[in-house]
Amino acid sequence: MNPNHADIVIIGGGIIGCAIAYQLSKRQVDVILIEKAARVGTEASWAGAGILTSHASTHDPYPMLCRESLALYPSLSEELKSETDIDIEFIRSGTLSVYFDETEAAGLIGLAERRVNRGFSAEVLTSKQARELEPAISEAIAGAVLFPEDGHVRNPKMVTALANGAAKYGTKFVLGNPVTGFVRENGKVVATIVNGNMIYADTFVIAAGCWTGNLTALLDKQMSVLPVKGQIVLLETIPPLFQRTIDGLGIYIVPRTDGKILLGATVEYVGYDKTTTVDGVKQMIDAAVLISPELTESAFVQTWSGLRPYYKKGPCLGYLPGHENVIMATGHFKNGILLAPITGKLIAELITSGETSISLSPFTPVCD
Numbered sequence: 001m002n003p004n005h006a007d008i009v010i011i012g013g014g015i016i017g018c019a020i021a022y023q024l025s026k027r028q029v030d031v032i033l034i035e036k037a038a039r040v041g042t043e044a045s046w047a048g049a050g051i052l053t054s055h056a057s058t059h060d061p062y063p064m065l066c067r068e069s070l071a072l073y074p075s076l077s078e079e080l081k082s083e084t085d086i087d088i089e090f091i092r093s094g095t096l097s098v099y100f101d102e103t104e105a106a107g108l109i110g111l112a113e114r115r116v117n118r119g120f121s122a123e124v125l126t127s128k129q130a131r132e133l134e135p136a137i138s139e140a141i142a143g144a145v146l147f148p149e150d151g152h153v154r155n156p157k158m159v160t161a162l163a164n165g166a167a168k169y170g171t172k173f174v175l176g177n178p179v180t181g182f183v184r185e186n187g188k189v190v191a192t193i194v195n196g197n198m199i200y201a202d203t204f205v206i207a208a209g210c211w212t213g214n215l216t217a218l219l220d221k222q223m224s225v226l227p228v229k230g231q232i233v234l235l236e237t238i239p240p241l242f243q244r245t246i247d248g249l250g251i252y253i254v255p256r257t258d259g260k261i262l263l264g265a266t267v268e269y270v271g272y273d274k275t276t277t278v279d280g281v282k283q284m285i286d287a288a289v290l291i292s293p294e295l296t297e298s299a300f301v302q303t304w305s306g307l308r309p310y311y312k313k314g315p316c317l318g319y320l321p322g323h324e325n326v327i328m329a330t331g332h333f334k335n336g337i338l339l340a341p342i343t344g345k346l347i348a349e350l351i352t353s354g355e356t357s358i359s360l361s362p363f364t365p366v367c368d
């Protein structure tokens with residue numbers, strides 16, 4: 001194989017780029033993945049909380065895409081375990097959404113009823129029933145709704161597993177330098193430029209998260225994929241306090257299998273700033289302690305933040321307008337971990353057969 005040529009070049013080694021590389025290389029496609037950091041999965045795909053929400057309230061394209069992706073998790077986690085020996089810690093633990101007053105109750109119970117009417121599952125619980133499931137929840141809650149299909153995954157392990165799996169099937173990784181340009185011949189993109197070198201391919205996939213706009217600008221297309229900061233707080237309790245993800249007061253509490261508890265997340269439109277702030281951390285701890293007063297005794301472990309890729313029309317999947325061999329796979333915002341399996345599958349189908357098992361038309365890239 002020519003080290004400077006592949007069938008497909010993928011730009012961006014987050015969970016989306018790695019999922020596409022894995023699916024393509026499993027189908028014997030020759031892939032080079034270029035990542036500007038020294039390792040894959042150091043940005044949003046590392047920072048994310050790993051909640052897999054079933055989004056089961058309508059049959060619209062976006063919730064359908066989320067559900068199709070969640071349905072791929074059980075077999076994918078088994079497959080990655082056998083291919084790479086990495087346990088991505090997928091569990092279908094459910095989410096317990098708690099409410100404190102009548103306004104919150106109306107919203108959540110209404111959502112549960114709509115879900116059930118459409119054939120999906122949700123269970124409205126009294127405060128007592130909720131506390132029987134999760135005894136560490138405050139007596140002050142007025143009730144809760146259980147969404148039993150929701151799951152959780154350890155996303156940093158998943159990125160590593162996808163990258164290792166892709167490498168096993170032949171993907172080559174070019175790490176440590178960004179793509180800074182494209183070479184075009186007769187208007188068609190033929191190569192990327194990385195550290196002064198050209199890497200040629202037939203097709204290019206841009207999976208660069210919230211940096212996507214920098215790359216499309218190099219192709220004379222403006223596409224706003226904005227960074228949206230999310231801060232996370234990590235705590236530890238021994239013994240573990242919760243079995244399920246708890247959601248309420250604008251935050252979520254995620255019990256990890258290693259006994260740590262993750263609180264998340266702020267939603268901040270502050271550009272490419274990844275500072276963790278007293279205000280952000282305080283907001284999450286204040287809400288978490290109202291939901292579970294026992295958390296005041298927990299050990300404070302660390303905070304971090306990451307930048308979600310926000311695209312106003314939802315995930316952006318398909319050909320970049322005006323470019324017959326440049327595919328976009330970005331803009332997954334708050335659900336990129338959830339959507340990675342289906343994104344990998346659909347983009348691999350698009351490249352290998354020109355058709356996809358789920359229509360990508362609702363997610364067609366549109367320039368600004």
Ligand SMILES: Cc1cc2nc3c(=O)[nH]c(=O)nc-3n(C[C@H](O)[C@H](O)[C@H](O)COP(=O)(O)OP(=O)(O)OC[C@H]3O[C@@H](n4cnc5c(N)ncnc54)[C@H](O)[C@@H]3O)c2cc1C
Pocket residue numbers: 011012013014015016017034035036037040041042043044045046047048049050051052177178179180207208209210211212215229230231232264265305306307308309329330331332333334335336337338339
């Ligand atoms: C705090 C927080 C909590 C979250 N919680 C959840 C959750 O519970 N569930 C869920 O499903 N999702 C969650 N998300 C969202 C999810 O993490 C993202 O949607 C997902 O990680 C996006 O993946 P990505 O591969 O598109 O982007 P990224 O992970 O950002 O990867 C993009 C990669 O492209 C690389 N890159 C950029 N420019 C270039 C270039 N010019 N050349 C080469 N490489 C380049 C970057 O270095 C980066 O590694 C959360 C996000 C945050 C921040």
